[in-house]
Amino acid sequence: MRTSIKIGLLFFYFFLVSFTSESTTLILDKDEIYPVLPKSLYYIDQSNKVTIQDVLNNKIKFQNGNSSSDTLDFGYINKPIWIKCDVLNRNTNYKWFLNISPIQFNYVHVYINHKDSLIKKQFLRYKSFSHREFRSRNILFSLPLKINKSTLFIKVHVVGNTTISLNIRNGRNVEQYLKNDLMFIGGFAGLVLVLIVYNLFFLILFHDKTYLFYILYIFSNLLVWFAIGDITYQYLWPGNFELHLVSILVFSATTLLFLLFFSSQFLRIKQNSLKLYYYFFGLKILTGVQILLILFFSFSTFTMITGNILNAMVILSVLVSGYYIYFCGYKPARFFIIAWTFYATLLIGFNLYMFVFLPWSFLSGNE
Numbered sequence: 001m002r003t004s005i006k007i008g009l010l011f012f013y014f015f016l017v018s019f020t021s022e023s024t025t026l027i028l029d030k031d032e033i034y035p036v037l038p039k040s041l042y043y044i045d046q047s048n049k050v051t052i053q054d055v056l057n058n059k060i061k062f063q064n065g066n067s068s069s070d071t072l073d074f075g076y077i078n079k080p081i082w083i084k085c086d087v088l089n090r091n092t093n094y095k096w097f098l099n100i101s102p103i104q105f106n107y108v109h110v111y112i113n114h115k116d117s118l119i120k121k122q123f124l125r126y127k128s129f130s131h132r133e134f135r136s137r138n139i140l141f142s143l144p145l146k147i148n149k150s151t152l153f154i155k156v157h158v159v160g161n162t163t164i165s166l167n168i169r170n171g172r173n174v175e176q177y178l179k180n181d182l183m184f185i186g187g188f189a190g191l192v193l194v195l196i197v198y199n200l201f202f203l204i205l206f207h208d209k210t211y212l213f214y215i216l217y218i219f220s221n222l223l224v225w226f227a228i229g230d231i232t233y234q235y236l237w238p239g240n241f242e243l244h245l246v247s248i249l250v251f252s253a254t255t256l257l258f259l260l261f262f263s264s265q266f267l268r269i270k271q272n273s274l275k276l277y278y279y280f281f282g283l284k285i286l287t288g289v290q291i292l293l294i295l296f297f298s299f300s301t302f303t304m305i306t307g308n309i310l311n312a313m314v315i316l317s318v319l320v321s322g323y324y325i326y327f328c329g330y331k332p333a334r335f336f337i338i339a340w341t342f343y344a345t346l347l348i349g350f351n352l353y354m355f356v357f358l359p360w361s362f363l364s365g366n367e
Contacts, residue, residue, distance in 0.1 A: 040065040040166065042072060045080040045155075052111050052118070055082060055153055074162040083154040087168060089145045097174045099167040100139040103230055104158055111153040114144045125230075128239030136178060137230040143168070185231060192222045213262035220255040227251050245299035249307055250291060256314045257287045263318045267325045267333055276321060283314060319344045 041062035043050075050060055062084050065072050074081065089096070100108055100123075108123040121141045123132060134140040143150070156164060169177060196215050203211035226232045233244040260283055264270070270277040290310050294303050322340055326333035 040072065040083055040085040042084075043082040044074070044077065045082060048080060050080070050082065052109075052120075052153060052155075055084075055111075056118075072164045074164075076160060077162045078159040080155055080157045081162070081164070083152075083156070083164065083166070085152050085154075085166065087143070087145055087150045087152060089148065089150060094170040096143045096145050097169045097171070098141045098143050098152070099169055099174070099177065100141075100154070100156070101165045101167070102163070103137055103139055104160070105139065106157045106159070107155075108139055108157075109155040110141050111155075112143060113151050119144065126241040129234055130238075135234075136181075137234050138178065138181060140174065185226075185229075188225075189222065192218055210262065210265040213258055213265055217255065217258035217262050220251055220258050223251040224248070224255050242299065246294060249294045249299060249303055252307060252311065253287055253291045253294065256311060257284060257291075259318060260284050260287065260314060263321065263336070266336055267321060268330060269321065269325065272325050272328050272330050276324065279317070280321075283317060286310060287314070315344050315347055 042065055043060050043062050045060075054060055060082070062082070072083075087096075098110060104125075105123070106125055110121045112119040112121070121133065123139050123141070129135045133142065143152075154166070195218055199211045199215050202208070203215065223232065227244070227248045230244075232247060233241070237243050237247075260280055264277070264280050269280055287310060290303075290306055293306060297303050319340055322333055322337045326337055
């Protein structure tokens with residue numbers, strides 16, 4: 001019990017660290033940080049043909065950002081977005097950096113008016129980390145800001161439910177931000193490693209396959225979140241973006257497969273419901289077919305759609321099966337129900353957000 005409490009507190013600590021480091025800025029005064037987006041303007045490029053010269057020559061009409069939030073929420077979009085913001089700099093003693101989140105943008109172009117010239121910086125997600133100004137999964141640019149006011153023009157593109165947050169940070173703040181990011185990654189990986197070692201001990205002790213499938217499930221789940229966060233792209237196969245995209249789908253499918261094996265074993269489905277056992281067997285076959293489709297068709301709209309459908313089927317099937325087995329009289333299923341109901345709710349909420357059924361919020365955007 002004490003060990004579980006310590007692990008829980010450790011995870012809670014890294015959880016807090018990761019989000020408390022997400023402050024937002026625009027007006028720069030020494031180390032202080034202020035909201036950026038209430039002063040931002042945006043334009044959605046429906047034609048996909050707007051250039052920086054069109055922007056500078058006022059050929060487009062910017063709209064006001066949401067004045068009540070520091071995050072712009074566009075819903076589902078697959079067009080480039082232009083953002084204009086004026087940075088008021090009252091301190092030249094610091095180097096300033098622009099931080100844009102989240103990290104899933106296909107590309108980001110930043111244009112800065114500086115000394116009667118236009119400086120362009122860019123982030124291309126499909127390029128290797130050696131092409132980035134900072135070798136980090138986070139989107140960071142150094143800013144040569146003038147005293148008083150500098151104007152930034154930012155062009156971003158992503159396909160999906162899009163939210164944009166901008167932050168201006170000083171050098172010390174950036175260093176701490178990157179350290180906190182690594183701390184969270186290390187803390188999360190360390191937690192999973194503790195769980196793996198813990199269950200490996202019981203696997204050796206009791207020779208119960210439930211522990212084996214649970215180990216494979218949480219390890220595969222770790223790979224999914226690391227792939228989504230571009231961590232595997234940075235450290236395992238840098239520069240191979242196509243393989244990175246394929247790995248996200250493959251890791252997701254293997255996670256579903258190990259979840260089905262673990263659920264079947266933990267709930268003793270074969271002993272408690274033969275029909276449910278054959279249903280789970282069919283889901284395992286479908287998951288195996290999905291892995292083959294990914295390997296054959298690579299990352300495509302087709303494999304994304306089939307993957308999302310399978311994901312929804314497995315999550316709901318496992319959740320409903322837990323309750324069904326419990327009401328069939330298998331009392332240990334209550335532990336499965338408690339854990340999986342909470343986790344499945346987070347997964348369903350995140351998927352509803354990704355498909356624009358839920359608006360952006362702290363919970364839906366960070367599940």
